[in-house]
Amino acid sequence: MRNLLEAHGLTKSFGGVVANRDVSFTLEEGLIVGLIGPNGAGKSTMFNMLSAVFPPTTGEIKYKGQRIEKMSSYKVCELGISRTFQNLQVFKNMSVLENVMVGHHSRTKSGMLAAALRFPSAKKEEKIILEAAMEQIKFVGLEDLYDVNAGSLPLGKLRLLELARALATKPELLLLDEIAAGLNHIETLEMSELIKRIRNKGISIFVVEHDMxxxxxxxxxxxxxxxxxxxxxxTPKEIQNNEKVIAAYLGEEAEEKVEVIG
Ligand SMILES: Nc1ncnc2c1ncn2[C@@H]1O[C@H](COP(=O)(O)OP(=O)(O)O)[C@@H](O)[C@H]1O
Ligand SMILES: [Mg+2]
Structure with missing residues (x-):
């Protein structure tokens, strides 16, 4: 199995707070890799470094052998890494289809401006983008809602929209930030199935989740x-039986109880 991404000794400090300390791991091609940990463990910080929101204080990130830790999020997306947002970033006054098409423009030649001005080159691309966007909308199961305003969708559908938009950039590596947050039990199961279907398309996946x-x-x-x-x-089994992991999560539960009592 080929290593798609390698994180070496990643440390991130915010002033005096060390959010990540000397963390190393690899993401292998074709796998779903999860990052978990109690609140404040540093998951979001790690996610933000991988998706180039900010660089690490020290350490390296290599994607297919190329250093990416100082690249812009735009450049990283061009290389084939796409992400979703925990606090959904959809355009509420645009339709589902338009929202997904916006995602796609970030990877095309003429770009958003040309598309808006409707240059001839953009028109041809427009059709291709439209078809590609509809393909992803169907894939996540939103085809009946493609012309509905995103602002009127419930949370579960918005998360599907986020996924369709991330997929529209044709990623090789998909980074999912708490994709099941706020979903009910059935929606979470459906999301699990969808993530597996994405992996079966050959896309490697990195999921950050608080929920085990x-x-x-x-x-x-x-x-x-x-x-x-x-x-x-x-493996999930090894992690479930790992004493350090159990202690970390139990510690969190104990803290939550103290908060309720105190
Ligand atoms: N921008 C920031 N400025 C200061 N401290 C931060 C910032 N982002 C995160 N932290 C701190 O870093 C630690 C890890 O946070 P975070 O990565 O959000 O953890 P998680 O996502 O696992 O809950 C926490 O102590 C948090 O308060
Ligand atoms: Mg977080």
Missing amino acids: DLVMGICDKIIVLDQGMKIAEG
């Missing part, structure tokens, strides 16, 4: 963070 259940059901490999450090890595 989704991750246990779909991941080939799980990396666990606690207090910024990697404390475990292995």
